[in-house]
Amino acid sequence: MTADFFQARGASKKKPEKEKVPISNPSLQPWVEKYRPESIDDVSSQEHIISVLQKTLSSTNLPHMLFYGPPGTGKTSTILALARQLFGPDNFRTRVLELNASDERGISIVREKIKNFARQTPRAETVASDGKKYPCPPYKIIILDEADSMTQDAQAALRRIMENYARITRFCLVCNYVTRIIEPLASRCSKFRFKPLDNSSARQRLEHIAAVEQIPVDHSVISALISTSSGDLRRAITYLQSAARLSSATNPPTPILPEDVQEIAGIVPDSIVRNFARTLGIDVPADGSGDEDIEMGDATNTITALRGFDLIRGTVRSLVREGYSASQILIQLHDIIVENPTLTGRQKSACALVMAEADKALCDGADEELWILEVALRVHKAITSNIV
Structure with a gap:
């Protein structure tokens, strides 16, 4: 065989070079990530927790921590911001391991991936490329997001790892329901309860994002974002970005209305729910919007002359x-x-x-129209029977 043949075979075995991942357009980045707090001082409406963590940051003596509370209140953002302030951008990748809900949470992951990272001695501190000085304490941090989804066996195996490698590794458990964390694991952590964001803090943050993105929004739109998100700032920011994309899709851009936010959030328009409540006999005052008699489909025109059961059934069907x-x-x-x-x-x-x-029946897969009709009839009976 000729030398050209061997050269060809060698060339065929040569691994192709990895394609470079193109840098994403910043304008297409989710606003939840774009406006994630860079430091713990930027976290909204958690003053008590921030004051405690600032003292911990100054002493660099970090305990095992358990962050719990409703979604969208800043739990993951707080620990990530704290880790960046401790280690800096260059040491962050080697000192922090983050496992989120998309990762498997069985006992095998605890015994392999988590244990292997926890037992490794921290690498030497590297000089920060941004010229800033970071504390960079001699330990690593393992962040377990959605820790309440871990199995009981995995949590039991984790407590031993927390004890054996506490000198070089600190854990931060992030969860929504603290009752799903086993007591031996929770007792090893300092607990921090994140409360739902108050309306003023959420309004201030949403107005800041709208101003930076140059989106004209009025007071009613911000109020609609807050009411539909129920204290979840992450959800409110996502709704705002979706509304902004919907507004800019037309030429010229259309103004964002509260009805647009409700449509994006999957909320039934207030006027329709109020009309439904009046059909059941509930005295609902008008809100002054002038749309109290909004039509709810073709069936509305045919049921206005009906009364009682027929009226309620027609409204439910609509x-x-x-x-x-x-x-x-x-x-x-x-x-x-x-x-x-x-x-x-x-x-x-x-x-x-x-x-x-009805909620129990719907969770079990019951028919939606039948149960809405059941609720409507029994609510109508309870209100019209003059129960004292």
Whole structure:
């Protein structure tokens, strides 16, 4: 065989070079990541936790930590910002291991990946490329996001690792439900409870993002973002970005309206829910928007002359044909009933009871239209029977 043949074979075995990953356009980056806090001072509405972590940051004596609270309140952002302030951008990759909900959480991951990282001695500190001086303490940090999804066996195996390698590795468990963390594991951590963001903090952050992105939004749009997100700032920022994309899709761009935010969030329009509540006999005051008599499909025109059961059945059928979620309808109807000043406590409790039954049935896969009709009829009966 000729030398050219061997050269050809050698060339065929040569591994192809990896393609360079193109740098993503910053304008296409999710705003949740773009506006993630860079330092713990930027975290909103968690003053007590930030004050404790600032003292920890100055002493660099970090304990094992357990962050818990509702989603979107800044748990993961806080520990990532703290780690960056401790190690700097250059040492962050070698000193921090983050496992999120997309990773497997079985006992094998704890015994292999987590244990192997925990037992490694931290690498020597490298000089920061940005010229800043970072504390860079002699230990690593393992962040277990959504730790409440770990199995019981995995949590039991983790507590031993936390004890054996505490000198060179610190753990931060992030979860929504602290009751799902076994007590031996929780007792080894300092607990930090993250509370839902108050309206003023969420409003300030959303207005800041809108100003930086040069998006004209008024007070009602920000209020709609806050009310639909229920204290979840991450969800509110996502809704704002979606609304901004929808607004800029037309030429010229259309202004963002509260109805657009509700549509993106999957919320039933307030006017439709209020009309549904009036059909059930609930005294709902008008909000002054002028759209109280908005049509709900073709069935609305044919049922206005009907009364009682036929009226309620036609309204429910119209709601279902519009494609609204049964669970979302019940949530908004529940809020109207609970906050209504004209209803008695017994009437509200009777309505809440049937809604609880409907929620259980819907979770089990029951028919949505039948259960909305069931709720509507029993709520109508509870209100019109004058329960004292």
